[in-house]
Amino acid sequence: MTTANTLLLINVDPSQSIAWHAYRYAKAFLESVANSDDKPQLSIFFYGEAANTGNALRWQTADRQSLTQLWTQLSEDYQLKLPICVSTALTRGVTDEENARRHKLEGANLAAGFELVGLGELAQQFSVAEKVVTF
Amino acid sequence: MSILIRLTTATELATYEGCALALTLASFGHDVQLMLSSSVFGILMQPESRLHGMIKSLDLYDIPPAWLPDDVFSSWIFGMVPSEVSKQIDFIPEDFDSNKFQQVFSF
Numbered sequence: 001m002t003t004a005n006t007l008l009l010i011n012v013d014p015s016q017s018i019a020w021h022a023y024r025y026a027k028a029f030l031e032s033v034a035n036s037d038d039k040p041q042l043s044i045f046f047y048g049e050a051a052n053t054g055n056a057l058r059w060q061t062a063d064r065q066s067l068t069q070l071w072t073q074l075s076e077d078y079q080l081k082l083p084i085c086v087s088t089a090l091t092r093g094v095t096d097e098e099n100a101r102r103h104k105l106e107g108a109n110l111a112a113g114f115e116l117v118g119l120g121e122l123a124q125q126f127s128v129a130e131k132v133v134t135f
Numbered sequence: 136m137s138i139l140i141r142l143t144t145a146t147e148l149a150t151y152e153g154c155a156l157a158l159t160l161a162s163f164g165h166d167v168q169l170m171l172s173s174s175v176f177g178i179l180m181q182p183e184s185r186l187h188g189m190i191k192s193l194d195l196y197d198i199p200p201a202w203l204p205d206d207v208f209s210s211w212i213f214g215m216v217p218s219e220v221s222k223q224i225d226f227i228p229e230d231f232d233s234n235k236f237q238q239v240f241s242f
Contacts, residue, residue, distance in 0.1 A: 009240075011240070011242070047152070047156065048149070048152050048242065087152075087155070088152055091148065119155065119156065119159045120159060120163070122156075122159070122160075123159055123160055123162070123163035123165070124163070126136060126160065126163070126165065127163065132136075132237075132238055134238070134240060
């Protein structure tokens with residue numbers, strides 16, 4: 001599929017169809033690498049509206065898969081980090097326990113596998129990525 | 136990496152998040168160029184908006200003036216914002232080619 005270190009920058013809300021393309025791209029990339037001698041790195045960054053992807057309280061009807069749960073499973077299967085910009089997450093009511101305490105918010109709702117990070121981490125990911133794909 | 140960031144969504148939050156990304160990437164040594172569509176001019180004109188404040192400080196981050204579309208609305212906005220903002224915006228070059236950028240982001 002690819003031999004380049006790749007960064008997926010995901011900006012879209014999980015309700016948009018393109019958000020599913022991002023997930024499928026990541027899954028295909030990781031499956032391809034697992035069956036290959038090449039070991040390019042895949043990194044992910046959720047920014048803006050994509051921060052909603054990490055909301056564990058997003059309810060989904062039974063006839064639809066949960067994109068949040070699929071990302072969590074992918075993270076478990078491949079030890080994939082799922083960083084979300086902390087500022088965009090908090091703005092949208094997505095928080096981990098640490099930030100909930102710091103900002104006096106009632107409860108945490110960050111889905112398993114996701115983590116809140118500063119925007120500087122994205123800049124560092126840019127520095128090592130040979131290929132950037134934006135969704 | 137050369138990066139073009141287009142601000143087109145007319146919300147204070149979207150313009151802030153696009154601009155915040157621009158300033159951060161520039162701080163890490165990336166070549167960043169902002170482009171504002173006329174849809175965000177209303178936000179740019181509001182002194183209390185974060186877009187207004189961040190555009191004022193572009194030169195502190197070594198970011199060149201933000202590009203505006205070359206139309207009547209852009210001519211109008213130059214006269215509607217204070218000088219510290221107007222000196223941080225400019226018309227888009229006639230030879231603009233988005234293919235010259237390695238990445239193009241839209242907010």
